[in-house]
Structures are given as structure tokens and as C-alpha cells.
Amino acid sequence: MSSVNGNAPPTILVVEDFxxxxxxxxxxxxxxGYRVIEAINGEEAIxxxxxxxxxxxxxxxxxxxxxxxxxxxRIRQHPELSNVPIVAVSAHDTADFHADxxxxxxxxxxxxxxxxxxxxxxxxxxxxxxxxx
Numbered sequence: 176m177s178s179v180n181g182n183a184p185p186t187i188l189v190v191e192d193f194x195x196x197x198x199x200x201x202x203x204x205x206x207x208g209y210r211v212i213e214a215i216n217g218e219e220a221i222x223x224x225x226x227x228x229x230x231x232x233x234x235x236x237x238x239x240x241x242x243x244x245x246x247x248x249r250i251r252q253h254p255e256l257s258n259v260p261i262v263a264v265s266a267h268d269t270a271d272f273h274a275d276x277x278x279x280x281x282x283x284x285x286x287x288x289x290x291x292x293x294x295x296x297x298x299x300x301x302x303x304x305x306x307x308x
Contacts, residue, residue, distance in 0.1 A: 185230035185302045186210045190220040190246070191264070192238050196287070200233065203291050209298075217241025217249075224250050229259060230302050233285075236265040236276065244279040251280040260301040264289065 187209045191197040201211045212227055214220040216239045224232060232250070236243035243263065250256050260283070263276035268286040276284050283297055 184208050184210045186212060186227060187298075188212050188214060188220065188223055188227065188229040188232045190214045190217070190232065190238065190243065191235045192216060196235075200289070207295060207298075215239075217243060217246030220246045221249050224256055224259070225253060228255065231298065232259060232261045233264050234261050234281065236263055236267070236272070244275055247276075247279045247281055262297065262301070 187204055189197055189200050189204070189211055191200065191213070192215050197213050197215070201213065204211050212223055212229065214223050218241050220232070220234065220238075220243075221241075223229075234243040234247055238246065241249075243265075247261050247263075250259070250261065261281045263272075263279075263281040263284045264287060265272055265276070265284070266287040273284050282301060285294060285297065
């Protein structure tokens with residue numbers, strides 16, 4: 176049961192261990208009108224997702240402490256987060272990586288370097304309507 180506040184921008188959780196990548200994604204997403212929160216590893220991603228209930232999660236797959244696939248599986252165990260779209264983000268563009276991400280509970284997959292126009296179209300498709308951009 177998700178309530179969409181038409182005045183509040185959707186919150187996106189960016190899970191990325193490299194600061195430069197996090198900074199770039201945050202800036203581009205904020206410029207597009209999203210609220211951005213950040214995690215640097217899988218454990219932090221789970222904690223933030225449970226606390227903040229983001230509208231969407233961009234999950235790097237290669238993370239310290241707990242990788243993105245394990246973090247996604249753990250996030251999916253929380254009933255209140257079971258329908259939050261999770262997009263896998265990886266430099267690896269192989270069928271195996273795609274299949275692993277989808278079986279872990281990711282809704283979609285984007286490769287690095289991120290094509291921001293492609294990401295914008297994906298966000299528009301996955302996020303609830305009514306976010307006054």
C-alpha cells in the first residue's frame with residue numbers, strides 16, 4: 176500500500192560504493208526533480224530502504240560488505256518493500272548477470288556507464304505517476 180503525495184518528489188535510493196559515481200547520479204537525478212538518498216554498501220542499503228521507504232532503488236551489484244544481489248534478496252524479504260522497483264546497475268553486460276539480478280528480485284538492469292536518457296525513460300516507467308517534475 177503506497178501513498179503518493181503529488182507535491183513530494185519521488186525518493187530514489189542510490190546504492191554505489193564509488194563516490195564519483197554516486198555524486199554524478201545524485202546530481203543528475205536531483206536536476207530531474209528527484210529526492211536522492213545514498214548508501215555505500217549493501218548493509219547500509221537495507222537499513223536505509225527499511226527506514227526511508229524509497230520509491231525506487233538503483234542497486235550497484237559490486238559492493239563491499241554485502242553485494243547488490245544479496246542486499247536485493249534481503250530487501251525483498253521486507254513486506255513493505257516487496258513492490259519497490261529495484262534496478263540493478265553494473266558494468267557487466269552479460270546474460271548471466273542479467274539473469275542473476277532478475278532472480279534476486281531486481282525489476283530491471285542498466286549498465287555502466289549509465290545512459291541517463293535511457294535511465295530517465297526507465298524511471299518514468301517504474302515510478303508512480305504524479306511527481307510534479
